[in-house]
Structures are given as C-alpha cells and as structure tokens.
Amino acid sequence: MKIGYPCLNHSLECKGNRTFRLHSYSEDKIKQTIKNNLDCLFCILKFNLNNDILFFRISSDIIPFASHPICTFPWQNYFSNHLKEIGRFIINNDIRISMHPDQFIVINSLREDVIKRSLTEIIYHNEILDLMGLDSTAKIQIHVGGVYGDKSNSIKRFIDNYKSLDSSIKNRLVIENDDKSYCIDDCIGIFQRINIPVLFDYFHHSLYNNHESLHKIFESCRKTWKEKDGFLMVDYSSQNPMKPRGSHADKLDHSNFIDFIKLSKSYDFDIMLEIKNKEQSAMEAIKLLNSDKRLFTKS
C-alpha cells in the first residue's frame, strides 16, 4: 500500500502548478513556467520520498494551456530530457503516479467541440506520462461525464467514444465514481462492457451510492485492475463539517480514516488522500498506519 496526495505541497517554497493568464501567453513565459513547474515537481517527489510518501498526483497545470490552440511551443521536445530525468527518479524509487484531468473533460458530452477538447487534453496527459517513461500503472483518472437526463444513452456515448481512442491512451485511462451522476455500480457496469479499470472514490461513494457494501466494492473494483494496471487506486476523503455537503475536509479525520482502513485492510490498494492540507495528511496517515500495524495486517 502506498499513501499519496494530489498536486500541491504546502511545506515547500516552490509551486509546481504555476500558470498565467491566457492573454499574457508568450513562448518565453510558458518556457519559464514549465521549467519552474518541473523543477518543483522534482522537489516535491524528493520531499515525498524522504517522508515515505510513494504515491503522487501530478497537477494538470504542469504544462499550462498544453491542449489550447495558443500553445504552439514544442514543450515535448524542449523538456524531454527534464521529463525523462524525473521519470527515472520515479521509476528508481518505485513511486506510483496518477493524473486527474479536471471537470471540463467530458468525453460523453452532447457537444462535439467539448468531446474534441477533452480528447486533446487527455492526449496531453498521456504525453507527459509517456515522456517520463512511465508504464501503464501510471493512470489518468476521469469521470464518466454528464447524464443529460438519459443515463443509458449517456453511458453508451461514453463507451462509443472510449472505443475510438488510441490503445496507448486506453492503457492509462480509468474511471472514477462521482458524487452525483455515476456511482460504483454504474462504473462496474461500464467495465463489464469495455474493460476499463474502476478507481474507487470512498467519499463520493458516501454521497452517492446503490448501498453496495464496502467489501463487495473492493472485491469488484479490484478485479477491474489487471497486472499491467498495477494495484487498485482509491481516493479517500471525508466531509468538511463546516461546509456544504460534498466539500472535502481540511484535515485528516483520524477516526474516519481508521474506520475505513479497518474495513478495507484485507485488500491491496494505493490511497490518494484528497484532503486540503495535502502532505500533512499523508504524513499523519502513514504515522497512523505505522503506529498500529495490526490495523494493516491482512486477516
């Protein structure tokens, strides 16, 4: 099991997701920003290694405007050595990597232009991971998309569009249950038709579900991840008690986390902690697991 957190590190001075306004785009600006972001990513990965954090989600902002037509700068060639160097560090230290394109990526949209932009964005994510030399255990997680008042047709559109993708992209794509449209059962149903691995989001599941038991979920999700996909990935978070339903917690809720681990301890999986204080939660979670190894012994 590996513990990770997404995109940002608040302990370090550097920011690995620096960007700029579209109207201030220039080749010089994008070059400098990417260099900054890659340097910082390397720092974050070293920080993580020093703290036994072996799972990390790379920010989609690492190459700003990568899939936008304005971006004509050949970053793939210009930074290929830099990306390869980071990739070697990742591989040599057995670090697990994921990426999560943001909410605008909807491959089952009713609008052709939205689908087209989404595919371009996914291709960009795939390029980053390829240029780092990572294998197909490095994943790109997306949601199924919109429902548009007709779930079965919307699922069919997802499947049709998925089938048209290049196999190198299919090797990395996984789907994740969301908090209002597609629950774990929906995702498993899609897996049964196109064999796409299902990433389990525990917090989303608590907000939107078919009352599936946690054991049944782990059992069925695990089977969707083949040898080439690596261990099942799981996103973990809890409700922020001060904010509206669906808001992620500011800090790790120790008792909620321990309850979750107790229920799921017999399965092999990697956990991404989607909690606002980022590496802080990851370090706490690792400490909790180490302080009570029994929590984590397979039964």
Add this chain to the structure above:
DNA sequence: TCACGTCAAGCAGAT
C-alpha cells in the same frame, strides 16, 4: 505591497 476580481474549458444540484 496588498486586496480582490477574475481566470480556457462542463455539469448537476441547491438557492
């Protein structure tokens, strides 16, 4: 130097 309006992009649900 700092506040704060705004930032490429979609969707659903609440108000």
Add this chain to the structure above:
DNA sequence: ATCTGCTTGACGTGA
C-alpha cells in the same frame, strides 16, 4: 437565473 463544488488556487491589475 445565479451560485457552488468539483484537485481550488493563483494571476495580475490597480491603488
């Protein structure tokens, strides 16, 4: 109709 939440921050103008 407008706002919020999603990996939510961070940019950058104007004072």
